[in-house]
Amino acid sequence: MKTILHGRMVVGGCAEGEALVTSEMISGWGGVDPATGTVIELRHELHGQSFKDKVLVFPGAKGSSGWSGVFQSTRLNGSAPKAMLFNVMNSKIAVGAVVVHAPAMTDFDRDPLQLIKTGDWVRVDADKGVVEITSKD
Template sequence: MPHLSPITPHLILCPGEAQGQVLALSEPVSFWGGFDPNTGAILENGHPQQGLSLKGKFVLMERGKGSSGTPAGVTESIRIGSGPAGIILLEPDANIATGALVARQLYGLSCPVLVLTAAHFAAASRATTLIFREDRLVVEEAG
């Protein structure tokens, strides 16, 4: 039976509701050039998780990577349904948050972007599934 633990995020950069399997990235990925917004696949050469898809996953990475093109990649992937269900960071990232906020405002689509403390980030990284609603993150761990 799975064990459920609720977490209150340190910061909510983009609100919303989401549920998805955890994909904990060992390195950040660029949403502009290192990621295919049409398929959700990580394209970045040499990335440890190159070829994996972010589609529908709760993606965990310590920080964002990239620059002003990032919001466009995030927004487009959310718009067409190939983006992450949610994104969890250790460090706030304005570009990732902007992309998710634009998708929320223009298309009414939800991809919460959260910042967790190091201890909560580690716990979420070990989870199988994450659920975010009503400003609470529920961590589901295999029993």
């Protein structure tokens, strides 16, 4: 089953891959290992999981302004997500999305956290503002 989601481009481009979804905001500084793209924040629901080469679906960024530096390091280390879909826009995530150089979107017509599940195949066309979700089930 395919579902279409519409949103606003933050960073243009197209990418597709397996979704990694969390209902919790992600902390960059101290919350992510930039060498592997693994969430290392101890109490985070994604603790121990890597977003490398995944479409990361999450509410937004929390923590310090170091978020963008950590996410730029994931790009430089080859451990960045293929695309990012998030609900809450702030300065941390805006700069972080730009330095990752991956398609990023926000301001959706429906909540991606309710529509996308980890393991779903997601195609992001940020240029057109369209996300195509193919359920793994």
